[in-house]
Amino acid sequence: MPQSSSNTTPTITITRHLLIRGRVQGVSYRWSMVQAAQQRGVQGWVRNRRDGSVEALATGPVEAVQSLIDWAHQGPAHARVDGVEVCNVSEPAEPRAGFVQRDTV
Template sequence: MHHSGGTYNNSGNTTTVTRHLLIRGHVQGVGYRWSLVQAALQRGVQGWVRNRRDGSVEALATGPADAVQSLIDWARHGPPQARVDAVDVGTVAEPAEPVAGFVQRETV
């Protein structure tokens, strides 16, 4: 077993990343945003989620790379009532403003 630098951690990937998500499909009025907030909090991911007037849901997620990826995997299915057609994932260098927790924002 290979240890680098003597520090050992189980997660294997502690890089913090920020991803922008645009979720399309039947994702409004089905508890999608609430469920996404819960999924994010369970994973220790910070950021926000909001509805868009075109019927999509937009989110920003910041956290350990593996946790953010896990949230993206969750987003591709969503809560039971949702039907997700597509999740567009974009890379964001740094959050525009510091985010504490995971919040729902106003529709844009």
């Protein structure tokens, strides 16, 4: 008996680690990234680092994660992003549910 499938193309999910440098603390960068990630359906987390940078882990469909990376290069209105390092992550170390702010490390 033939199987019918309305979606024959699987969604490819990727995970990327981001390190954002510049004037990215004290300008609502983390809160804005949570909003941007939720709008795109990306899961993961974002946190400040004691060195003044912001770190994030983003998991989701390729296009959604890339859109969030593109957003990260600009950030919110008062941010000044000097650079975004993006690294591939083979698999997230823990299951993701939503996109959240984490404590500073």
